[in-house]
Amino acid sequence: MMKQVYLAGLVVLAWLSMFGEPWAAEIPDACQTQAPWGAPQWTGTEPPVTALCHRAYVALHDDVKLVPDFVSWSLTAEHALGCLPRKDSFAPDPDLPPGHRAELADYKGHAGVYDRGHMAPNSDFEWDAQVQRESFYLSNMSPQASHLNQWEWERLEEVTRAWALTRGPLVVMDGPIWGATVETIGTDQVGVPAAYWKVIVDGSGQVALFIMQNEATAKGDLTPYAVSVAQVETAAGFTLPLPAGVDRTAVSVVWPADMEAFQERKRATCQIR
Template identity: 25%
Template sequence: MKQKLSAILLTLSLNASNYAHYEPSKMAQKFFNNCDVVLDKFYYQNCYDYSKKSSLAVAYKLDKNMLEAGHIKNRPKFEPDYKLAKKYRTDWNDYLHSGYDRGHILSNQSMNATTDAQRSTFLMSNIAPQTPELNRNVWLKAEKRERQVALAKGWAEVINLIEFDENNKRYIKNGIRVPNYFVKIILSDNFQECFRMPNIEMFENDKLKTYRVDCGEFNG
């Protein structure tokens, strides 16, 4: 009971220190039209799909000052998101022996200047099945890229999209749908950069630039 209460308080917490409440741009808002629920986590917003037990989009803003403010090194435990009904919720052990990593959609490293911000990224609603080859390589490089842009520009808005192929459905325990692609859109002043990465086990090329795509397809 205490663990559940702790997680509920976490999702409601506004003890954000110097973080500002994230307000999505018009571009980000258009990716939140097909959600079953929009989870406002203060630091980010999460478009969640009940049938897939998966996020469809996670958007947030990175600030140079917060990225430079220091980082909490101790990683917290993964926690269920009690803002979701139990039948739509996922748990850390759903991934055991699945062959997939618990992949952060919003990176812990991008949001760990305070304890609350870091813990919010370990909610299971911010986690999706990623192959180890993606999670520990190309996706990791994309996460580093968003921080690089924010540090250089002063800020960056990031929109992560999770895409599913209806002709190639995969699931792990608890009916969690496995994404087929992950998209990262990075926006700043006079700047747009977009990447689409397949959720596969073998990459012929692990250079991030190989997966850069035209942002125009997301601007319509």
């Protein structure tokens, strides 16, 4: 019955797209904390998406490309200092039916080229075993260049956690940018993004935004990747849900981050010697 309902939904979405009728994704009530300003609003035809509300993040899953087009979560200082060890428990999302989701087999044979790249990172969820496990659902992944995922994208994730201590609580959003043609991997044809965007909203409503190409990118200064709201919106194809009054044209400033102080606090909290 679940599969039939899901397929019927896709048919309705296809019919609406055919006739140009607007259809806007919505954030489930249970996940409003994770996306307090709602869902993005596509400027063209919205792709068929499924809203997936997990305990600590919400994702709008692209039901064609089989990766999330939008992920949002809240990040507090307490959560940034979680102490659970990483447990790689990658799994297909149980809230999506087989045939309409990425599977583990889709990523096999791509080691060293594409990682199962987290959109909402595991290290933001080391405060609870269930939410950490849910971060490994493939609906929270996309094929990310290995030396982006492990280098500069990781750097951005690390700095964001440091900001959670000094500028939080934060709301973090990210997702893919699609090229004119889309490469796919696996039997299920999982889409490979051309680039990724990330937006961080701090406790005062200020924003920092970044775009990184889906290619090997050395770990270092984030300044070359800082962009404006308008640049992210143009590249992603939708209007971002943001607090009122945000300047959408100014290139964002990369806020200071004391990584050494953050690591010391982490070691003390987790009693790491």
